[in-house]
Structures are given as structure tokens and as C-alpha cells.
Amino acid sequence: MESTAAEAALLSLLDIATPEPVSWMPQTWGWAVLVGAILVMLALAGLRWLLHYRADAYRREALALLVVIEERLRRPETRRDGILELGEILKRTALAAWPRREVASLSGDGWVRFLETHDGDGTADTLKRLLDDFEYHGAEIVADLPSNVCGDLVAAARDWIERHHVPA
Template structure:
């Protein structure tokens, strides 16, 4: 018998309580409810959720490793963009954009498919894999790739900024079918 029930019986009923009610006592509280799963289904669900969480973490880690070349290329493009702000570095910075795009493409596409591409074939590849390089930016990419230093130095800041923006967009969003 619990102490609560013993004290309830020993306590006299208040005056004026009918005789039938005077003999009643408080019921003991039920035992505490367990928070542990009561069926095997919950255990199976916990195992499935843990497996899904592990698979998701593994897939995220793989994707993070697989996309490293993008992060490296975008960081290099930021350094190129910082060099564009310096007048004495503009020409060298502009000529570094085309090789950066080529190295980025080589990191993900088969070498046989990408390494020999130049001119219109290279621009077609860039458009095919993301589609943003237009006629103006394509021509500008050809200029910074092959033109003499005087012609590269004549490129305006706006044109250079547009080329950097399109290069950034391509690096961040391209998708090459292997």
C-alpha cells in the first residue's frame, strides 16, 4: 500500500459526509508511462532514419569533395578580379581568365573532348555546358586569349567586369555530361 493511500484512509471524512462516501479512499496513481518504444516498428523506423541520415551525410561529403574544383576556380577568379582593379595588372589579369576556364573544364570533362577546343568550338562548348556566353563575351574571350597586349589593354572596365561575371556564372553553374 502506498503512503498516499494510507494517509487518505487514516484521515477522517469531513463532517456531513454521507456514510457511503466516508469509506471511499483515493485511488493510487498509475505507474509512470515509459518513453521507450513499445513495438518493433519504432526500432525499425529509428534504424531506417539513422541509415538515411548517414547516407545523406556521406552523399553531402562526396558532393563537397566533387565540387572542390569549382571552389578553387571561383577563388582564383576573385584574385583575378582584384588584380583587374589595379591598372598595371589589368592586362595580365584579363589574359588569366581564358586559361582558368579551360582548367576548370578539364577538371570535369574528358581531356580528349576539351583540351583541343579553341575559338568557336570552345565557345560552343561553353554555351552547351551552361549557355550564357553570348557573342560579345565570346568575342571578348577570344581577344583576351589571342590578342596583343595593346588590344587587351584597350578593353573597358565594363567589358572586363561583364567577362568576369560570365566566367563566374559559368564556373558556378556549368554541367558537363561525361
């Protein structure tokens, strides 16, 4: 008898009633405004990054050319050409960043002052040695330069290319 009563009780049970699933949509308009504002800020940040990336294309190109010049400076037979190309890449970088009328005519002390003025971290002294001394020496003297001097020149040029400040 107990078994039939237990069976009857089990048969009379109903399934558990579950509530409707909760919607992921925000219940108030404030959340929609907040999501919209975040999306606009992300879009503006992405646009700003893209413009900055495109504006710095000349830096990336100059740094790629600097790798080739660095290899030339390592070998004594091509060191003179590397020294000349190092000065050239600095001038080309400046021409890409500033108006031509401000940079193209600079030479000697004016060019050194320009590099010092727009220097980000004080590497202009090493570049001054390049522009004042090494560019005008003969191939024999430049070929005898110690490799650490050439390394310092490349490091100073790399720092100037990476860190020079261009007014907006």
C-alpha cells in the same frame, strides 16, 4: 474535541500513489523499424552531400582564383595578364570536370562551342568575346577596356564555373 478528531483524520491520510513513469522505448517493433529507416536515409543523404561537396572542390578552387584575377582586371597595368588568366582558369576548370582527351585539344571555335554546350544560363556570349577578341589584343588595347566590360567578363566566368553542367 474537534481538534483531536481533525488531527486523527490528518494522521490517517496516506500519500498519493503515483504510477510508474512511462517508458520512452517504443512498445511495438514498427517504431524501431521507422527510426532505423530514418537513420539510414539521413546517413545516405549525408553521404550524398559529402560526395557532392568533394566533387565540387575544383569549382571552389576556381572561384578563389577568380577573386585574384578580378583584382588584376581592375588595374590597367595588370589587365592583360588578368585577361589571359581568366581564359586559363576556364580551361583548367573544364579539365578538372571533364576527361582530358575531350577538353585539352579544344581551341578557338571548338572551345567556344564547348563552353556554350555546357553553359548553365547563357553567359557564353560574354565569354565568347573574351576568347575571340580580348585574349588576342595588345596590352594597350586591353588596358583601355572599360571596367564594366572586365566586370562582365568576371561575372560570366563566375556564372559558368558555378553553373556548368557535367554529365554523370
